[in-house]
Amino acid sequence: MNTEASPDPLQDYFRKIWINLESLRILLARDSPIPEELFYPLSGEFTRLLNLVLKQYPDLNDRGKDSARPLILYCRQLQGYLVFLLRFPDILQVPHHSEINQTLDFITRREELLEKIYIPLAWQEKQLFSGQFREILEGYLAKYAKNK
Numbered sequence: 001m002n003t004e005a006s007p008d009p010l011q012d013y014f015r016k017i018w019i020n021l022e023s024l025r026i027l028l029a030r031d032s033p034i035p036e037e038l039f040y041p042l043s044g045e046f047t048r049l050l051n052l053v054l055k056q057y058p059d060l061n062d063r064g065k066d067s068a069r070p071l072i073l074y075c076r077q078l079q080g081y082l083v084f085l086l087r088f089p090d091i092l093q094v095p096h097h098s099e100i101n102q103t104l105d106f107i108t109r110r111e112e113l114l115e116k117i118y119i120p121l122a123w124q125e126k127q128l129f130s131g132q133f134r135e136i137l138e139g140y141l142a143k144y145a146k147n148k
Helices: 008-028 036-059 062-087 089-093 098-108 110-128 131-147
Strands: none
Touching: 008 036, 008 062, 008 098, 036 062, 036 089, 062 089, 062 098, 062 110, 089 098, 098 110
16 A cells, blocks of 8 residues: 555645654664654654644545555554653663664555555444444344343
8 A cells, every 4th residue: 555645635644744754763773772852753743644644544535545544553552662661761761672673664655555454444444433343242232132
């Protein structure tokens, strides 16, 4: 999946997120301690942009939501990695710390992870919350309740 081709209303936000991630990737790949004064603003900007995407998500049409959903899932997972590094800033002082390497790997493998994990996951979530699935599930639950 080409992450540059985002749903139209969100295209600019995702473009800015990918630029931000490239800056984070370069920073995390350093062979020296990562200055907090560089890492914190980049992480904050990532979160700010993701929040803007999430605010506009409900206004998208179904096709836009289908396109945005895997990107949002990926970004939310990455946000978890970044928050961990923010909560434990001593890690930033250890070049190539396992947590830094894990976050760096996650950023570097974005396209692969989207294709192999987040696109299928978004599809599965959509199916789980579809009206048809809920009706089938309610039918099974009703049958189960009668048999008890």
